[in-house]
Amino acid sequence: TITNIFKTARRRAGLGEDVTPHAMRHTFASRLGEKGTDIRTIQELGRWADIRMVQRYANVTERRKREAIEKLSEIPLPDSLKQIRQNL
Structure with missing residues (x-):
């Protein structure tokens, strides 16, 4: 079965039992x-x-959340907002 094939491959690779198809899929997406x-x-x-x-x-x-917020600082402010910012 696929399960047995996976278990054999995992054992040969020296990986722990915590390495599962589910964990690998999760890691792939993450x-x-x-x-x-x-x-x-x-x-x-x-x-x-x-x-x-x-x-x-x-x-x-x-980290990804922080990077997304930092990207906002790279966007130039419109003149109207620059003026408001200067008046603060």
């Missing part, structure tokens, strides 16, 4: 997300039918 891969591409690569499953697997790390 790592792609950490590298900035968009969720739709992750869905296609992982062959998930429902994007909600990708959202479950592809955890958003604190």
